[in-house]
Amino acid sequence: MKKFILPLLFPTILTAQVGIGTSNPTADLHVAGNTSTIRIEQLNATNDPTHNDGVKPSPAFVTALGDVTLNPSGANGTGPGGIMAPINFLMTIPNFIPDGATNRGVVINNTTLETSKTGLVRIVPFTSPQEALVEVKYSITTILSSTDLNTALTYFDDISTRAIKYYFCIDINNDGLSPAEAAKKYGLNGQFYSSHTQGILGYSFTNGHGYSNIPPGNHSLHFFAVVVDADNKYTSIGVGGQTDSLKIRIYN
Incomplete structure (x- = not known):
């Protein structure tokens, strides 16, 4: 009587770390080298022109x-794009x-001959x-x-009020x-200074902010100060x- 021995087959799961540019990877995928890059052609301007215009870098x-996508909406990256405006x-x-x-700093003098003086800062x-x-x-x-601050620094003792904008x-x-551009004043803010029989000497801070739509190209901000007395x-x-x-922040 012949006896047969049937081998028992057990599934074997092999785990390994993959290294690119290194023989000792320390992660599941390890790309070594201080100039190494990763390219996903699915996300380039040809394959995904909706989210990658090929001009500026697209946020991932x-x-x-756990999927990497350029589409910021949808739980799995399948929703409509364009709802998030990334910062350029x-x-x-x-x-x-x-x-x-x-x-x-920049000195602006409002003399006794005028009650309002505007200067470019x-x-x-x-x-x-x-x-x-x-x-x-x-x-x-x-x-x-x-x-005149160009020559001396003197406190006020005339019991009067000034406005700085x-x-x-x-x-x-x-x-x-x-x-037309000079007529549009953005981020207008100011402070009042009231003196008594003896004033004080020191620095004050004025904070302001403004927004506007701009076309592509080279632009400049012109900051002005207004002195009123x-x-x-x-x-x-x-x-x-x-x-x-x-701080200048650009949104697309």
Whole structure:
């Protein structure tokens, strides 16, 4: 009588880590090298022109299933695109107004012959790669004096009130402000200064922000300061003598 021995077959699961550019991978997929890249042709401008225009980098998203996609909507990347407006870039310019040799910044004098004086503080150029929404946030320091800040710093003792206002205009194409561009004042904000028998000397901060739609191309922001006082009063302000900041954010 012959006996047969039937081998028992057990399924075997093999696990391994794959290394590209390395023989010792430390993850399931390890791409080594400080210049290494990963390309997914499904997401290029040819295969996914809806979300990748081939001009600017497209943000990638990870769905609930773990899939990498350029479509920000839908739990599995199958919903309609375009509901999320990714940020193209953010410019942060610390201390964007020069302090000057005496830390008094840009000096604007409202003399006794006038009650309102407007002065240009700073021009900041920037570029937008496409039609976009631009958001501008600024923080500007101010110091006030009853004499010309170019020569001296003197407190007020005339028991009067001054108003300091800031705004910016957008120079489309960076070719100089046209009358129409100068008439549009964005981010208007200000402060009042009231003196008594003896004033104080120090810096105040004015914060403001504004939005506008812009075409693609080179543009610039023109920042202005306005000094308002009473008849026969002299007001000198120093704009940007301390730490100022500017943020320009571009949305598509």
